[in-house]
Amino acid sequence: MRTHQLVLQWIEGQLSSGQLALGGRLPAERALAEQLKVSRTSVREAIRVLEAMGVLRAGVGSGPDAGTVVIADPTAALGSALRLHVATSHLPVKDIVETRVLLESWAASRARPESPALAEAAQLLEQMDSCTDTEEFLALDIRFHLALADAAGNAVVSAMMGSLREAIQDYAGRFTGNLPDWDSTAARLRAEHRGILAAISNHDGGRAAQLVADHIEGYYAEAGLGSGA
Amino acid sequence: MRTHQLVLQWIEGQLSSGQLALGGRLPAERALAEQLKVSRTSVREAIRVLEAMGVLRAGVGSGPDAGTVVIADPTAALGSALRLHVATSHLPVKDIVETRVLLESWAASRARPESPALAEAAQLLEQMDSCTDTEEFLALDIRFHLALADAAGNAVVSAMMGSLREAIQDYAGRFTGNLPDWDSTAARLRAEHRGILAAISNHDGGRAAQLVADHIEGYYAEAGLGSGA
DNA sequence: CTAAGCGTGTGGTCCAACCACATCAAGTAG
DNA sequence: CTACTTGATGTGGTTGGACCACACGCTTAG
Numbered sequence: 001m002r003t004h005q006l007v008l009q010w011i012e013g014q015l016s017s018g019q020l021a022l023g024g025r026l027p028a029e030r031a032l033a034e035q036l037k038v039s040r041t042s043v044r045e046a047i048r049v050l051e052a053m054g055v056l057r058a059g060v061g062s063g064p065d066a067g068t069v070v071i072a073d074p075t076a077a078l079g080s081a082l083r084l085h086v087a088t089s090h091l092p093v094k095d096i097v098e099t100r101v102l103l104e105s106w107a108a109s110r111a112r113p114e115s116p117a118l119a120e121a122a123q124l125l126e127q128m129d130s131c132t133d134t135e136e137f138l139a140l141d142i143r144f145h146l147a148l149a150d151a152a153g154n155a156v157v158s159a160m161m162g163s164l165r166e167a168i169q170d171y172a173g174r175f176t177g178n179l180p181d182w183d184s185t186a187a188r189l190r191a192e193h194r195g196i197l198a199a200i201s202n203h204d205g206g207r208a209a210q211l212v213a214d215h216i217e218g219y220y221a222e223a224g225l226g227s228g229a
Numbered sequence: 230m231r232t233h234q235l236v237l238q239w240i241e242g243q244l245s246s247g248q249l250a251l252g253g254r255l256p257a258e259r260a261l262a263e264q265l266k267v268s269r270t271s272v273r274e275a276i277r278v279l280e281a282m283g284v285l286r287a288g289v290g291s292g293p294d295a296g297t298v299v300i301a302d303p304t305a306a307l308g309s310a311l312r313l314h315v316a317t318s319h320l321p322v323k324d325i326v327e328t329r330v331l332l333e334s335w336a337a338s339r340a341r342p343e344s345p346a347l348a349e350a351a352q353l354l355e356q357m358d359s360c361t362d363t364e365e366f367l368a369l370d371i372r373f374h375l376a377l378a379d380a381a382g383n384a385v386v387s388a389m390m391g392s393l394r395e396a397i398q399d400y401a402g403r404f405t406g407n408l409p410d411w412d413s414t415a416a417r418l419r420a421e422h423r424g425i426l427a428a429i430s431n432h433d434g435g436r437a438a439q440l441v442a443d444h445i446e447g448y449y450a451e452a453g454l455g456s457g458a
Numbered sequence: 459c460t461a462a463g464c465g466t467g468t469g470g471t472c473c474a475a476c477c478a479c480a481t482c483a484a485g486t487a488g
Numbered sequence: 489c490t491a492c493t494t495g496a497t498g499t500g501g502t503t504g505g506a507c508c509a510c511a512c513g514c515t516t517a518g
Contacts, residue, residue: 041502048278054314055314060468072319074311091385091388156393160328290479291499295479295480
């Protein structure tokens, strides 16, 4: 057992037992090192790992925002992990797109019409109507799809959706500029978004799921790859 | 930009550009530190992060197995990340079980009958027939379900399935011992497994998906929580 | 009462040294 | 010539100490 893993275990134990909760602060690195009878280096390595997993956030200085505090950002962890494994060519982009279709159509079929996330999605859709900048449109599009995923009320699916998006974000961005007629594409995407929302509001989850799948795969087909919608 | 993140970027760049591929060896920590004009500490912190993400594997000593080499274990990264966030109570076990049903039933519906993974699943099933030890039975069960996921041919879904399993493994284990009649439960699980395999072999993906969902949710209901089958 | 200034504690970085380990090559005994 | 011992070499693993930049909050001078 390597030293930094011992620190990891200790911290995970504190989390599991509830002695360390969201927003809580870890002891200072030097203090924790002395407490666990290890070097500060080992403590720091453990903190780095948890930071990369979206469990901790280290802040310098003094005051409320300083020190190492517990956060909860599952998307960050899954996203960077997926991105790295895509870089090693061991997670094909095709599989990521496929998984995204799976998760997102499921989320659409399970989305609750009264969910606040869905109201946010509707608002985002209005913003997209009065939006001329391509980049801003895509940013809103991302938030729309994430809101859709949140509306299903499953934190794991939401986190995975966000991480999949993050993992192929650079990849997808390369294709948006190559589309023959962006304006008409954007108009079609907006119309499809409205159809999805309408299906969910009508409690027609099956139709919503099908529309989402067509929506994503349609963009996939148009761009020749990558899925950006 | 913190120093160790610079190292992370450099390594990720090497991976993306293909100059560092699966099985490849990173320069020695001291050499890499000098090359990037940073301290060995920062290099080590970056390596730790990538190690936790299942991208690298550090080995001491000399020879072929020594040094820091590139591996590809997406399951490890996703699994530990999910497990940690479950520990912080921000990923409900219920959502994890639900996601597992989603992914696994999809995999069953898409499994190719001629897949080698499916042949392995069939073989595992035979081993489960002649198995008396509860613990061994559960280990085989895990491998059976993972083989089922692999048969769909989507690396992302396979990795996520494995990580979900890992994240709730401890959790699920607590319930297996509390079942009123393990023998009859095991017999039922075996029968259900056979039904799933048969549906896949008959190219009836829809039925296979439904059987998988019932299989998992049935165990969930029997155990009162947690899903261990 | 206000505002400048400093003390204190935080993480961020770096260095130098030592350890344990595994291999490989040289040397030695048979 | 073979087989075994033995040491050199290079790897990651760990440690302690030192210094830096930063941000808050108290003290103090105006």
